Amino acid sequence: MSTIKPVNQKAWWLVLPVVVCVAFSAVLPLMTVVNYSLQDIISPERRVFVGTEWFAAAMRDEELHSALWRQLTFSLAVLTVEIPLGIMLALSMPAKGWKASAVLVVVALSLLIPWNVVGTIWQIFGRADIGLLGAMLQKMGFDYNYTGNATHAWLTVLVMDVWHWTPLVALLCYAGLRSIPDAYYQAARIDGASRFAVFRYIQLPKMRGVLMIAVLLRFMDSFMIYTEPFVLTGGGPGNATTFLSEYLTQKAVGQFDVGPAAAFSLIYFLIILLLCFILYNWMQRVGTADKEGAGHE
Amino acid sequence: MARIDLDLAHSYLPDPQQDADYALLPLQMSFEDGGAYALLGPSGCGKTTMLNIMSGLLAPSRGSVKFDGEDVTQRSPQQRNIAQVFQFPVIYDTMTVADNLAFPLRNRRMPEAQIRKRVGEIAEMLELSGQLNRRAADLAADAKQKISLGRGLVRPDVSAVLFDEPLTVIDPHLKWQLRRKLKQIHHELKLTLIYVTHDQVEALTFADQVMVMTRGQAVQVGSADALFERPQHTFVGHFIGSPGMNFLPARTVGGKLEVAGRTLALPPNLGLPDGELKLGIRPEYVALTTADDTAALPVTVVQALDIGTHVLLTGQCAGSDLKIKARLSPELAAPQRGDTVWLRVLEAHTCFYKNEELIP
Numbered sequence: 327m328s329t330i331k332p333v334n335q336k337a338w339w340l341v342l343p344v345v346v347c348v349a350f351s352a353v354l355p356l357m358t359v360v361n362y363s364l365q366d367i368i369s370p371e372r373r374v375f376v377g378t379e380w381f382a383a384a385m386r387d388e389e390l391h392s393a394l395w396r397q398l399t400f401s402l403a404v405l406t407v408e409i410p411l412g413i414m415l416a417l418s419m420p421a422k423g424w425k426a427s428a429v430l431v432v433v434a435l436s437l438l439i440p441w442n443v444v445g446t447i448w449q450i451f452g453r454a455d456i457g458l459l460g461a462m463l464q465k466m467g468f469d470y471n472y473t474g475n476a477t478h479a480w481l482t483v484l485v486m487d488v489w490h491w492t493p494l495v496a497l498l499c500y501a502g503l504r505s506i507p508d509a510y511y512q513a514a515r516i517d518g519a520s521r522f523a524v525f526r527y528i529q530l531p532k533m534r535g536v537l538m539i540a541v542l543l544r545f546m547d548s549f550m551i552y553t554e555p556f557v558l559t560g561g562g563p564g565n566a567t568t569f570l571s572e573y574l575t576q577k578a579v580g581q582f583d584v585g586p587a588a589a590f591s592l593i594y595f596l597i598i599l600l601l602c603f604i605l606y607n608w609m610q611r612v613g614t615a616d617k618e619g620a621g622h623e
Numbered sequence: 624m625a626r627i628d629l630d631l632a633h634s635y636l637p638d639p640q641q642d643a644d645y646a647l648l649p650l651q652m653s654f655e656d657g658g659a660y661a662l663l664g665p666s667g668c669g670k671t672t673m674l675n676i677m678s679g680l681l682a683p684s685r686g687s688v689k690f691d692g693e694d695v696t697q698r699s700p701q702q703r704n705i706a707q708v709f710q711f712p713v714i715y716d717t718m719t720v721a722d723n724l725a726f727p728l729r730n731r732r733m734p735e736a737q738i739r740k741r742v743g744e745i746a747e748m749l750e751l752s753g754q755l756n757r758r759a760a761d762l763a764a765d766a767k768q769k770i771s772l773g774r775g776l777v778r779p780d781v782s783a784v785l786f787d788e789p790l791t792v793i794d795p796h797l798k799w800q801l802r803r804k805l806k807q808i809h810h811e812l813k814l815t816l817i818y819v820t821h822d823q824v825e826a827l828t829f830a831d832q833v834m835v836m837t838r839g840q841a842v843q844v845g846s847a848d849a850l851f852e853r854p855q856h857t858f859v860g861h862f863i864g865s866p867g868m869n870f871l872p873a874r875t876v877g878g879k880l881e882v883a884g885r886t887l888a889l890p891p892n893l894g895l896p897d898g899e900l901k902l903g904i905r906p907e908y909v910a911l912t913t914a915d916d917t918a919a920l921p922v923t924v925v926q927a928l929d930i931g932t933h934v935l936l937t938g939q940c941a942g943s944d945l946k947i948k949a950r951l952s953p954e955l956a957a958p959q960r961g962d963t964v965w966l967r968v969l970e971a972h973t974c975f976y977k978n979e980e981l982i983p
Contacts, residue, residue: 507711509709509710509711509713510713512675512680512700512707512709512713513707513709513713513771513774515680515699515700515701516678516680516700516701516705516706516707516727516775517701517726517727517730517774518700518701518727518730518731519726519730520730523730527715527717527718527726528715531715531716531717532716
């Protein structure tokens with residue numbers, strides 16, 4: 327008895343809705359960007375095909391390079407601060423009872439505030455004349471001024487992002503921690519494990535999944551940060567807080583350099599994709615690699 | 624290795640008022656050094672509570688825990704040096720099998736050479752030698768459970784090994800193997816093993832002494848034989864055996880026994896007090912007999928199931944809704960549904976109970 331399935335090409339029609347949806351939501355918009363990136367549009371009637379010229383220009387653009395480095399440094403700083411801080415926060419949150427609910431609400435609060443409002447809050451908060459933070463630092467003798475000092479501006483944006491998004495990392499970790507069965511903690515007590523060993527060998531491995539999501543989300547979001555620094559500093563002073571999105575917007579909307587902006591959009595997209603891919607694969611391997619031959623060292 | 628004495632009560636409530644508030648009613652119990660014990664009882668009877676009190680994961684609300692006469696009530700599990708195996712295998716995911724086994728020793732700062740030797744020995748005993756360098760997370764449930772067990776056994780001076788339904792997640796055919804392994808380990812290491820389960824077969828095959836618990840109370844401690852032949856409490860009669868013991872409400876009047884409207888002749892010198900009591904007899908000891916037997920009751924057969932090794936007969940006593948179960952030899956002609964047969968319920972193995980307790 328042969329069990330060869332009859333070939334029915336009509337099944338392709340079932341895939342059609344998905345193809346249409348993806349085409350309109352992703353492929354077509356992306357293709358228009360590809361289209362712009364290959365042309366020099368002088369006016370709606372006059373356009374010249376320029377090939378990869380805009381890409382080459384983007385590669386040589388010094389300002390863009392510094393924006394990229396600024397961006398990478400910022401994202402790295404965001405991850406190095408927010409991930410450990412979020413884990414610590416989650417570890418210190420109460421596990422059950424009314425306190426747990428109260429703490430959850432308080433922690434989640436900053437996540438509910440719209441981006442531009444966050445920017446506005448910090449803009450006022452940090453003002454040296456009337457802002458609570460700014461005026462206080464002035465009183466304490468620090469010459470804090472985020473509108474004039476590049477380092478201060480950069481740090482303020484970082485602190486703002488930490489304030490805004492660490493709760494997300496904390497909530498994810500908290501969920502991961504709550505899913506660890508009691509038996510693990512009991513076994514650890516019986517095995518005589520220290521508090522650090524419990525963290526290192528039980529809590530951290532069990533949080534792997536949620537941490538991976540937290541790292542990827544925070545990386546992507548911080549790499550695309552736009553609204554908050556735009557409201558807070560407008561990218562300044564100078565270019566100190568001009569991150570990639572900011573720079574791109576200046577190009578595309580401010581100067582209407584559609585071609586270079588489109589070329590850079592594609593590069594930007596590929597950079598995020600590549601970095602996420604690398605991060606994801608690296609995290610997949612951490613802690614799961616078979617320690618062949620490592621033995622009981 | 625240690626002898627464990629318990630004299631305690633425990634309630635999870637801050638201010639227990641009545642018996643139902645207690646997870647463990649006041650009890651005294653001793654576990655001899657090197658013995659294999661089982662705590663048997665239905666879910667929620669307090670057996671896990673008792674285990675956690677022994678290991679030190681839980682402090683009893685009253686009373687004391689003594690190891691070899693020394694009060695350890697306030698000591699941590701680590702200080703008590705106890706091992707516990709849980710229902711679900713607990714392994715450290717990121718470690719290899721060897722590192723898992725070495726973990727308790729490293730926490731105690733044992734020299735590395737000694738650790739390696741010890742891990743090797745235990746792995747050998749548990750048949751894990753071939754997997755020492757594999758990641759523990761990649762192994763099957765039974766191997767993981769062996770690792771949990773190994774982490775307990777690897778400490779050379781462990782006081783006792785406690786098992787909390789350790790075979791729940793293991794496949795049936797491996798259950799048997801692991802249980803045999805446990806027996807073998809008990810035999811070789813002469814450790815005190817205490818095993819919590821709700822499975823009577825597991826308890827009876829594993830332990831020398833079985834403690835039957837219900838509602839926070841230990842109702843009987845004894846060998847498999849004692850639990851079967853002379854249940855101290857009607858609960859033990861019900862719980863042990865498949866099916867459990869038959870219990871028939873009865874009354875003694877002047878040396879005669881009234882059961883289900885009939886008067887049976889009691890053997891002399893039984894010394895039963897007059898009044899209400901319960902007659903208990905195992906289905907295994909109920910026998911078919913004839914109408915002239917003065918120790919028999921007439922029953923109408925409700926069901927006769929042929930289970931291969933025996934016929935399980937369920938009968939209803941004439942003139943009442945009492946049911947009697949009997950295990951009959953398959954070689955006898957099995958009675959049919961609706962037949963009336965005579966079943967002998969009074970013989971050497973019959974037990975009598977007053978207020979659910981055995982009359983000695």
